[in-house]
Amino acid sequence: MTRTSWHPASLQLLSLSLLLCSSFLSPMLVDAAAGTADGSEKWGYVEVRPKAHMFWWHYRSPQRVDNGSTPWPTVLWLQGGPGGSGVAIGNFQEIGPLDTDLKPRNSTWLQVADLLFVDNPVATGYSFVEDESALVKTDWEAAADLTTLLKKLYNRNESLQKSPLFIVAESYGGKFAVTTALSILKAIKAGKLKLNFGGVALGDSWISPEDFVLSWGPLLLDVSRLDKKDSEKSNILSQKIRQEIAKGQYSDATNSWGDLEAFISSSSNGVDFYNFLLDYGRDAVTSMSTVKVSRKLSMINYKTYLTSKASSSGGISGFMNGVIRKKLKIIPKNVSWGGQSGLVFSYFSNDFMKPRINEVDELLSLGINVTIYNGQVDLICATKGTEAWVQKLKWKGLNNFNSLERKPLYCDGEEAGTTKGFLKSYQNLHFYWILGAGHFVPVDQPCVSLKMIADITHSPAVSSS
Template sequence: MAHFSSSHLLFSLLLCVHLFFFNPANAIKISDGSEQWGYVQVRPKAHMFWWLYQSPQRIDNGSTPWPTVLWLQGGPGASGVGFGNFEEVGPLDTDLKPRSTTWLQKADLLFVDNPVGTGYSFVEDESALVRTDEDAAADLTTLLKALYNSNARLQSSPLFLVAESYGGKYAVTLGLSIVKAVKAGGLKLKFGGVALGDSWISPEDFVFSWAPLLRDVSRLEIKGAEEANSLAEKIKKQIANGQYLEATNTWSELENVISENSNHVDFYNFMLDSGEDPVSTSTVSLAMGTSMSKYATYLSSKASSNGDINQLMNGVIKQKLKIIPKDVSWAAQSNLVFSALSNDFMKPRIAEVDELLSQGVNVTIYNGQVDLICATKGTEAWVQKLKWPGLQNFTNLERTPIHCEGIKGTRGFVKSYQNLHFYWIIGAGHFVPLDNPCVALKMLGDLTQSPAAPAAVTSFS
């Protein structure tokens, strides 16, 4: 299986670089063209960091162009440049060793620290933080205009948005912004579609899934489930009344109730305890403005025994990049970003998915079997709320099993109708590329129709 060689990538860490300019973005480019990165000032006092990898397996084929994937991390406030890149799908792990399951096998990869204030992205004043998912989409659209509008090579590569967790809300709002900007002539790119991985699209449906699911697997009993369902009902009313900040606070209370009554179930893999899983160091709920979200705590703990991601990002990687301001320190999770978005956190984005489908955009939904926080039960519930005309035909279809060479048993299922595609990924929790990389790669090949991809599991229209 081809991938970046160890010598090539480790040499890149020490390789001399030269400056060139995307207008208006300062950028640095590795001399062999395999990597480039930079900042785009998306608004006054708001600076977004991006990092683009060119795949060594890239095939420029006119009939099937090589794709680019924009990875959108969740949180909100978790770093895609750190987590998505070094923990999940990028070319190197946190020990700077080549990842055999990197998504560069299927596409070029673009990582961003989004929204501004996350990771290496920064604001000069807290008033420049985004307050809504639409604000985040506007900033990302400005970034894409800076990168794409004067770059014919990028314009020839269809762009796919692949999201995880809260990143799904960014993906659907950005997807609509891209469609609008392309139609208006303000953005020059080919839009391939969106993929929503264990995505926080409908918070109401997820909180109602928790108690029944945990009862089914014996992690809650009747009393605890009733207490949890009572808080879910409270959240439903708050969302209906537009009390999104109050719903966020009740969500935090509900997570505490779930944790206490389940003996601290792992929110990212309900088959485990938070203390049982050596890579999960905490399932303590987010106390607004005072502690790290469980999402970032869990992912940062997935660094290998030798690779500490905080040390990595503030050490050798910051030195390599050269352009990170001295006063900007990479952090796993920005509580300022989370707090700024707290009024949008519990707001559903089902209507945006519907609009993407109606616009003919390919929408792929994928979910890990043992995820709790964005449980498959909840995802299936919000999908059934779509007003898309093809929903009934989609629902009536049989699923196709997915198998991986050399691995026994069923590894997943897939169902596809017109431009809606759904993957059930067996054995995976919240972080699908980590838990079931084989199916994740198969899915990515199907999504992008990469020239290097093996025979597709299902055909996309």
């Protein structure tokens, strides 16, 4: 999730956005695709609407097995922001086959599923628009574009059609996940999309902004990061946001959210919104030399939070605009990775604080598998807030879900026998509590994350290993 231009503190990004608006890209391609000689990777563009081009990258797992009964799954990874690049962050910094040193990732999710990364919404990452009018403003508009992309990829590909698709999302991507899932189901029912839909997984997802901001003051008081006085001030600001959301004043709520983050950052001496046990920039994946605590701390920095993982010159931007661009070959000459991403968040200013609890409820009522997973020490999408919005579900199975005991989760190896998390499941709702993880669960707890995604997707790799 990323903070941008409408707030007074964001004048620098506003200037950048205005510069980009004055030099939109000229038309250059409709659909284009390429891939490796062995077919293990494919990538390309789909023109999802006139002048709106979305980039995708598909990996076929070398561990694919066919046991005759359980089909090999595909994971569609949706990044947060809005404006975070799944092709870069999710792929090279979280779950893809290679890291930003181009070394194999031992914990890649490719071991248990095929992977599909998309730079969503348009203008994110390698995706681009030729004109500002082609940018989207809502979760539903983004879902429509993703559905169009999936129609292009799936409707003429029987191999993809046989592989159940699971949407796995992080942060703001959770809102995209639930709207896209409903859009996909509608298209399937109408006979416009040939796709076997497996379910959604919402990782530290911004489903109910109200419940998250209300959780910050009490949580930070409990862990001694705020004192009683400042926690109470945080609660007052949170209640203001709650009232603005109730009145449908979503842009005002977004600005008030920025004020609340600024207050918490100052009062806590720069707590890390992605791991409340740390100061911002003091963990293994950030660089203090490039980070300054500001009112736009968590969302503005979402796209670059893991950047110090990229050891190539220029960080993740240099990596994507250098060696990866050369590999892909089809990126238009006047398109740079991230060149328009600064615009994306600003166009979502009125949708950013809207909840998507009703969409989760609708998926559950339709019998779709919904998995929720949360990192224990995340603040921005704190487990405390996630648990609060889950209790607002109207789903008829909620009381039975609440009455169940959690099951402990473990991993093999050096930490065998150490509790790594908990799981509670009832019918088609599944909740994973991942211990020791912040906002980026696959980075902080790769072993249990891999076991979790194998379970979610019913991967044949588990039974064959």
